[in-house]
Amino acid sequence: MVRDSLVMLVGFVLVIKGAGLLVDGASALARRLRVSELVVGLTVVAFGTSLPELFVNIAASAKGSAGIAVGNILGSNIANILLILGISGIIRPLAVGRGTLWREIPLSLLAAAVVGILANDRLIDGAETSALTRIDGLVLLSFFIIFLFYSWGIARPVEGADACLPKGPYKAARIILFVLLGLAGLILGGKFVVDGGVSLAKAVGAGEATIGLTIVAVGTSLPELATSAVAAYKRNPEIAVGNVVGSNIFNIFFILGVSSLIRPLPFETQRNFDIGALVFASVLLFFFMFTGKRKMLDRWEAVVFLVLYAAYVAFLVAA
Numbered sequence: 001m002v003r004d005s006l007v008m009l010v011g012f013v014l015v016i017k018g019a020g021l022l023v024d025g026a027s028a029l030a031r032r033l034r035v036s037e038l039v040v041g042l043t044v045v046a047f048g049t050s051l052p053e054l055f056v057n058i059a060a061s062a063k064g065s066a067g068i069a070v071g072n073i074l075g076s077n078i079a080n081i082l083l084i085l086g087i088s089g090i091i092r093p094l095a096v097g098r099g100t101l102w103r104e105i106p107l108s109l110l111a112a113a114v115v116g117i118l119a120n121d122r123l124i125d126g127a128e129t130s131a132l133t134r135i136d137g138l139v140l141l142s143f144f145i146i147f148l149f150y151s152w153g154i155a156r157p158v159e160g161a162d163a164c165l166p167k168g169p170y171k172a173a174r175i176i177l178f179v180l181l182g183l184a185g186l187i188l189g190g191k192f193v194v195d196g197g198v199s200l201a202k203a204v205g206a207g208e209a210t211i212g213l214t215i216v217a218v219g220t221s222l223p224e225l226a227t228s229a230v231a232a233y234k235r236n237p238e239i240a241v242g243n244v245v246g247s248n249i250f251n252i253f254f255i256l257g258v259s260s261l262i263r264p265l266p267f268e269t270q271r272n273f274d275i276g277a278l279v280f281a282s283v284l285l286f287f288f289m290f291t292g293k294r295k296m297l298d299r300w301e302a303v304v305f306l307v308l309y310a311a312y313v314a315f316l317v318a319a
Contacts, residue, residue, distance in 0.1 A: 004196040004203075011192030012222070018185020019226030025178030027236055032175065050250040051183070052190035052220040057255050060212075061262040069259050070119075070132070070267060071212020072220060074274040077112070077248045079221045081281040082309035087225065088232040088240050089302025095237050096296070101289050104245045107147065109282040111252040114143065116275040119267040130267040132260040140257030147249055186223035194219035213274060213316055241297075248282075277312055281305075 053076055060069040088094060096105075118136040121127040194216055202211070224247050231240035259265060284305075285297075292298040 004199045006196075007192050008196035008200075011189040011194075011196065011219075014185045014189025014192065015222045015226045016189075016230075018182045018187075018189060019223065019230045020182070021178045022182025022186065022227055025175050025182055026239060027234075028175045029179065032172065050224075050247045050255065051187050052194065052223060053251055054255050054258070055187070055191070056194060056216060056220055057259040058262065061259040061265065064263060066265040066267075068212040068216055069265055070256075070271060071210075071274070072216045073251045073256050073259075074271065074278060075213035075217025076221045076224075077108075077251055078274065078278050078281055078312065079218050079309065080224055080244045080248055081278075081285055082305045082312065083218070084221065084225045084228050084244055085241070085285070085297060086302045086305030086309060088228040088244075089297040089305070090299055091229055091232040092235065092237070093293070093299055093302075094232060094241055094297040095293075096241050096289065097238065098295070100238075100241055100245065101286075101295055103150075104242070104249075105282065105286050105289075107150075108245050108248040109279065109286070111143070111249050112275060112278045112282055114140070115252050115256060116272070116279070119275075120269075120272065121267075122269060123272075130269065132256065132265040132267060134261050134264060137257045137260035140253050140260070144250075144253035144257060147253060186226070190220055190222050193222055210316055214313060281308070284308075 053072060056072055057069045060066075060072065085094070115132070117124070118139060119132050120130055122130040198211060198215055198219075200215075224243055228240040228243050231237070231243065256265075288297055288301045288304075289295055292301065
């Protein structure tokens with residue numbers, strides 16, 4: 001127990017330090033490439049912070065642990081919106097651009113709807129069992145390719161970028177070093193936290209699905225949490241929001257796609273509650289963009305997110 005707690009503590013430190021380096025490097029990279037920080041948040045940062053989910057899911061799929069593989073993605077995406085944006089929005093209200101409001105957020109909602117449709121063979125076709133098959137994985141990966149082309153298409157010059165180009169310690173080599181060290185800290189730290197957390201959960205007799213939706217999901221979401229929180233503190237709301245939205249899209253289209261290609265993932269009908277929770281959180285995020293200050297997640301809305309997440313976890317533990 002003590003050893004597992006120490007492993008988790010080391011993991012937390014690595015995640016926080018890695019997030020700081022990654023945000024600095026990503027912001028400098030966006031300015032040097034003269035593209036929007038949102039694009040970097042949706043691609044480079046989102047993919048980097050989703051690597052823990054990818055590694056956990058590959059291992060879970062290879063071992064046939066469908067509960068952890070599916071629960072990890074659904075739980076991570078719910079945590080990304082309710083927990084991570086909740087904490088980030090309390091640190092500083094998060095303003096979003098028109099593109100994020102009308103394209104990226106709806107796209108993350110579409111991802112949740114698509115996986116709900118693909119996974120429910122029993123409800124839709126009357127099949128004996130439900131599963132994310134290899135064909136479903138190819139469908140998800142096709143959506144992911146479309147998302148990559150979309151992200152490339154919205155890359156645009158930033159006005160006055162020349163005046164903002166990083167100088168001195170932010171030369172190209174330093175930017176690359178910051179990004180690589182940040183990603184390394186996030187990945188290694190996330191692994192430590194997950195390993196320690198899973199050991200502690202098993203010690204108290206928690207089930208595989210509960211572990212996937214809570215301990216593993218939050219553990220693999222720590223990179224997103226640290227990155228978005230640091231980005232909010234450093235007044236980079238586009239990276240804070242783009243990281244979360246991009247990670248949710250990556251998690252479903254890419255990670256679940258790859259996982260189901262490795263081995264078809266049986267889907268339990270009770271997981272529809274979690275898909276419903278994810279759809280509800282995505283719709284609520286979109287709705288909050290029109291309450292209070294338009295195109296902004298206000299602090300009171302962030303508090304609502306945290307309360308809803310606490311209620312969701314409490315329900316999982318009590319069920």
